[in-house]
Amino acid sequence: MKYSISIFLLAVMLFTGHALHAATGENNQAQVGEPAPDFTLVDSNGQEHTLSDFQGQFVVLEWLNHDCPFVRKFYSVGEMQRLQRHYGEQDVVWLSIISSREGQQGHMTPDQINATFEDKDVKAAAVLIDEPGDVGRMYNARTTPHMFVINPDGVLIYDGAIDSNSSANPATIEDAENYVVSALEAAMNGREVATPTTRPYGCSVKY
Amino acid sequence: MKQALFFFGLLVSTSLCSAADLHAQPSPGSEYADVSLFPAHDVLQTGSSSEAGLRFDLADGWHTYWQNPGDSGIPAGIEWDAPEGFQFEAVKWPYPAIFREEHLITHGYKDETMLLIPFSVTEGVAPGSYEITASLEYLVCDDVCLPAFETHAFTIEISGQESRLNEQVQDTFDRFRAKIPKEDHTLDAAFTADGDQVILRLQGEGVPAEQALRSIHFFPHEDDVIEPSAEQKAVYSDGDLWLELKTSRYRSSPPNVLNGALVIETDEGVKAVVLSVNR
Numbered sequence: 177m178k179y180s181i182s183i184f185l186l187a188v189m190l191f192t193g194h195a196l197h198a199a200t201g202e203n204n205q206a207q208v209g210e211p212a213p214d215f216t217l218v219d220s221n222g223q224e225h226t227l228s229d230f231q232g233q234f235v236v237l238e239w240l241n242h243d244c245p246f247v248r249k250f251y252s253v254g255e256m257q258r259l260q261r262h263y264g265e266q267d268v269v270w271l272s273i274i275s276s277r278e279g280q281q282g283h284m285t286p287d288q289i290n291a292t293f294e295d296k297d298v299k300a301a302a303v304l305i306d307e308p309g310d311v312g313r314m315y316n317a318r319t320t321p322h323m324f325v326i327n328p329d330g331v332l333i334y335d336g337a338i339d340s341n342s343s344a345n346p347a348t349i350e351d352a353e354n355y356v357v358s359a360l361e362a363a364m365n366g367r368e369v370a371t372p373t374t375r376p377y378g379c380s381v382k383y
Numbered sequence: 384m385k386q387a388l389f390f391f392g393l394l395v396s397t398s399l400c401s402a403a404d405l406h407a408q409p410s411p412g413s414e415y416a417d418v419s420l421f422p423a424h425d426v427l428q429t430g431s432s433s434e435a436g437l438r439f440d441l442a443d444g445w446h447t448y449w450q451n452p453g454d455s456g457i458p459a460g461i462e463w464d465a466p467e468g469f470q471f472e473a474v475k476w477p478y479p480a481i482f483r484e485e486h487l488i489t490h491g492y493k494d495e496t497m498l499l500i501p502f503s504v505t506e507g508v509a510p511g512s513y514e515i516t517a518s519l520e521y522l523v524c525d526d527v528c529l530p531a532f533e534t535h536a537f538t539i540e541i542s543g544q545e546s547r548l549n550e551q552v553q554d555t556f557d558r559f560r561a562k563i564p565k566e567d568h569t570l571d572a573a574f575t576a577d578g579d580q581v582i583l584r585l586q587g588e589g590v591p592a593e594q595a596l597r598s599i600h601f602f603p604h605e606d607d608v609i610e611p612s613a614e615q616k617a618v619y620s621d622g623d624l625w626l627e628l629k630t631s632r633y634r635s636s637p638p639n640v641l642n643g644a645l646v647i648e649t650d651e652g653v654k655a656v657v658l659s660v661n662r
Contacts, residue, residue, distance in 0.1 A: 243527065244527075245522075245528060245529065245530045246528075280526070281526060281527050313486075318455055318487055319454070319455045335632075335633075336633060342457045343457070343460065344457070344520065344530035345520065345530075345532065372635070373632070373634075373635070374607070374633060376455075377455070377456075379456075379524070379527070379528040380454060380455035380456075380484050380487045380489070381455075382484075382526075383484075383485040383486070
């Protein structure tokens, strides 16, 4: 059933005050196809990292909570570490980000982060601490894992699930499409990213 | 013909492999849910249909998810292993409740729920006793989430004679069948979409009176249509009820169709309506 113009205008009038969608990623919210919002966070070694410093390189953002079964799905079988190492060798900057509030699941002290880094043989470039959750909110990070890929020009080219099978069973990794891999491989070879956004799956980020 | 048999063999062995994987998986979530599977009939006449009920009895403070789980979580997934001639349909989901975690919203069930799965048996199935197995994965959460991997089974007798209901479970089936969103022909729905704004208009006798309305929420069936955490403002105008929704940020364009459950709570109780509206 199609609306006439007047009915639609009435609808718009009823909801005046509602901010219309900003295609340009204003209000500093991440938007695929737009420049990824810049941020500076401190890592587990006390070192600062600013996203815009990585212009010229691909960047992967991985929202992290080691106690979440969907994160464990990838770490327990070494798959996340494999991706981190493989793309790290291709000069991709892989940043894990923990937005868990203190007292919430996933929150770790810098020492705990470093210990886990060793224990699990993590190959990320750094684990960033986003404790007030500002960067998570800026990126609309909802789940762990929630993956973002940023190209060397600083444009966000992927936002969403790590892969196409939301099961918590690691056996499903093999046959699923890894969207991070797809985005990186496409962009690295001058092709358009076929799947730029998907609904991320995982545990909720514990803001 | 040989190729078809080989392929069939491959299919069967693949599904058996998944079942084996399931048994190898730790299932921490199982501790917080008591799950049972049972058919509506004890005896089913060959060539007819029934329903299977998958009941979740959840521990206090824990919840599991609806078909569209919302901002996080995953819905229960069922893989059926049934003899030839048995056909299992899509799950019928009772309407969900809303769970909030900071600004994030999920859709699901606490305390108890039961998913209903219609199934049918073709005429060709010979009378006898048959076992149906379901490989189940689900997620239960309180502050934290735990996955569960379980196998459930039921036996049903297929008969050349009349079907016989399992009387003991009919009350349970009735209770949860009542919570499955239904068509409502007294409600006329239409919507427009522009950018990230979706406006749903409801007209007709079925529109609840403004004074009696307590809450109204639209739950799309798919998880990438509407933003789960966007407030759904309801406005009355000339007896029509308008509901403002926000397009999912995971869509590249506004939806052309809205499929989902509209849950309306009034002074008289809750009504769950299934909507399928084209733009």
